[in-house]
């Protein structure tokens with residue numbers, strides 16, 4: 001394994017730079033301004049969560065950051081390079097793992113596919129696939145097909161595929177929304193473990209305030225559409241987190257109350273408009 005497995009460092013240059021981002025959808029029936037003016041930066045190795053009221057433009061923002069959707073205005077840059085198409089050093093995990101995995105390929109085949117597209121040599125591909133499957137606890141399921149696995153296991157395959165790609169930036173769009181509560185807790189711990197093990201910058205979109213506070217070093221709270229960054233909350237909880245101790249800490253309750261309050265304000269502001 002030639003990846004750096006040191007714990008992440010909070011210091012480092014900006015990896016992701018979103019500046020004055022705007023997105024208006026146009027259609028025959030009129031236009032919808034989804035993202036009004038978004039500016040934020042993530043440092044190398046940061047794990048930031050993005051929360052906001054339903055329909056506030058989280059997915060729109062993520063698609064613009066991933067180079068899948070052209071913004072109406074503003075810029076996105078990864079490592080100082082403007083994003084106009086999916087950047088080579090970025091991976092995305094979507095909510096709908098069922099639709100993102102190819103049912104006719106094995107688990108190994110699914111994880112390996114993007115590495116073939118990257119034209120990596122076979123020996124390197126094998127090493128990366130094995131490492132990723134081991135990291136998500138699926139080393140024993142490499143020959144299974146996705147439809148033979150539970151929902152939580154399928155989402156772990158999608159995560160393995162993303163980390164095998166060795167991204168500098170990992171985007172996750174409500175990746176655990178479709179799994180049960182216990183699996184979700186396990187996957188949250190998996191993501192924090194992988195983030196600490198591999199040097200990645202992670203932007204994690206979620207509806208769930210508790211999940212955002214539990215996972216993140218920062219929580220960016222978005223306003224209702226048209227969207228701006230309404231609050232940027234530093235999560236000053238200890239780096240070593242576990243579901244029981246962290247979630248029952250006084251500070252966790254205070255932070256979740258702050259994020260909750262901001263989202264309520266965002267909803268009320270949009271109701272007054």
Ligand SMILES: Nc1ncnc2c1ncn2[C@@H]1O[C@H](COP(=O)(O)OP(=O)(O)OP(=O)(O)O)[C@@H](O)[C@H]1O
Pocket residue numbers: 025026027032033034052053054055056057058059060061225
């Ligand atoms: N392709 C599209 N064409 C027109 N309007 C769209 C399109 N995609 C999204 N929108 C609108 O843009 C706004 C933001 O949508 P988006 O899906 O980005 O929000 P979201 O915060 O991810 O939503 P949710 O929390 O429900 O997942 C909404 O008003 C939505 O109706």
